[in-house]
Amino acid sequence: MNKKYIDIKLIGLSLTIIPLFFIDISIGSSNISISEIIQTLFGGEEESSIATILWLIRIPKALVAILVGIALSISGLLMQALFRNPMAGPSVLGINSGASLGVALVSLSSGIGLGINSISYLENFGIWLTVIAASAGAGIVMFIILLVAHKVNDNVALLIVGMMLGALTASLVGIAQYFSHPDQLQEYILWTFGSLGGIVYEQITILTLFVILGFIIALTLCRSMNLMLLGEQYAKSMGLSVQKYRILSILSASLLAGSVTGFCGPIGFVGIAAPHIARVVAKSSDHFKLLPLSAVIGAIGMLICDTISHISDSGVVIPINSITSLIGAPIVIIAMLKGRK
């Protein structure tokens, strides 16, 4: 809303992504020093084991962390603006549960007699299958929500439909779990822990395209989101086409959250926490400021969470979804208490 969209806070926070990125790729089961990293990345050594670890495991994982952070936080910001509720996140539309239903159907399919034995037998194809199943699940739920948004002119109704779809898919997943084999169940549960690893560069390219597309749509919605701060009546009187805004918001949020959930599984709380922190940092609800800030803060948050997840040198990786919730929940509480003052 102000003349300068880029402020010092945004630049400062953006710059911290670089050291955090290097810390993230240096820490792990075998610690790699920064000088080794620089030597490997810029010195052209390609054959060493360090290069393999960096290029094939840690760098893609860190890149995915950044993309996930950007995507989920923007998606959360969009939903909070649409529902005028700071507790809304990407999950309110039932996109997460749609994705989990897709994955559940694939990984637990033999249990409910759909024929595919188990994804683990399918090797590389298995990863793609999970991604496709999750994206399809998220996409179907998103399509239903868009249909409802088109028919019903009421955000509360939309929220309820999202929650009901979530409950519906959760019960279907429950039935599938009940009838499936313990091994398959374990596979599914592993997916629900979320994971930033195991994603190859071509998948990162696809994820990046989705994030860019979602981000561009979100950029065009900043003005509308600001208007919605005054409520729907005022927003309309100042020229907002509410219907168009809602459809574009849902589309953008679904593309962002759906693609992330498809590739990485459910990752909670980033979408709620990052916009909250952005509001505290910006001391404003102007979405021209909040959108880039949320994206940067989301990326920072995910890099930190990823670093924590593999900080132990025993090679154990703590599930990313547990860490984001563990850190995100207190942050939301603190941000809320600060915001009340």
Place this chain on the structure above:
Amino acid sequence: MNESVLSTQNLITGYQDKGEAPKVVGQYGELHLRRGEFNVLIGVNGVGKSTLLKTLSGEIVPLEGQVTINDQILGALNNTQRSLLISFVFSNTSIVGKLTVFETVLMGRYPYVNWWGKLKDSDHTIALDALKDVGANHLQDRYINTLSDGERQKVMIARAIAQNTDVIFLDEPSAHLDLINRIEIFQLLKSIARKKKKAILLSTHEIEMSLQVADNLWILYDDKVKIGSPSAIVASNFINQTFSSPSIAFNAKSGVFNFCAPERLFSFTISYSDTVHQYDGTIDPVVYLEWECKKMISEGAFNDENPQFEVILTLSEDKKSLIWKVNNNGKKYTYDLYKCNLFSELLKLYQVD
């Protein structure tokens, strides 16, 4: 006569649900909103004020006829085009999040910017001028949710001014405000209409205040509208006919609504003796008796030439207090002015009879 900005032809407002017969709310025919005039829309609850405002602003499609603003037919315009012609102020503002006053007023410029929302320096100047117009420029850096209701409504009006439309609609903007803020808002709108040549239509339940400030009253009754200057409308006894109820009566001379009791109980007359002044110079006995009388009538007493009770306000014999002297068909009673409720004492005597 001022130039007409908004006009309607054969206007019938109402609602139509799919597959059902249309529900007519009002048949208003030809209406005009003129530049520089402050119009006030009044009418009892449910008579169709909001429906009319929504129809004139293009949010509801009229059942018949059309609304024209500056020679453009409203029905043919989209939201953005309409927002260049009409701005709105509502009674409720529920703002989520942290917005400063200036940021809020600046939003009035959104209809003029492209999708990316790039505002020019001129937009900032216009917003600042709008804040000055409502006398709220000292608030510009405050957060909206820290303002009082009255300040917030002024800011919302500034935002409407920044939107720079020929027509401003206000739907009960003073509903949550105290008396002083209500008066200020009305006077402010009147001066904005004059100075900025806006056509303003405001809906309210503040009849007494509207009579003093409005250029024109639009009174909705049944499914019709009566439009006229306050003087013309009061003089034609129209207010008493429209807002008639057994419990209220409009006094055309004072411009005030008086309460009436549901039943008539006993008759009385009331007067005072000059000794009152010796005790208490701060009481104006004329005013005191007028209000006591008004209150008695509102509770069920009535004036009559042959009253049951003759009441005189006077000084007590020891000159230490003011008392009511009551004569009830020859029986005399006295009551301390500050220690009794005259109506309930008389009611007791009346019920003993």
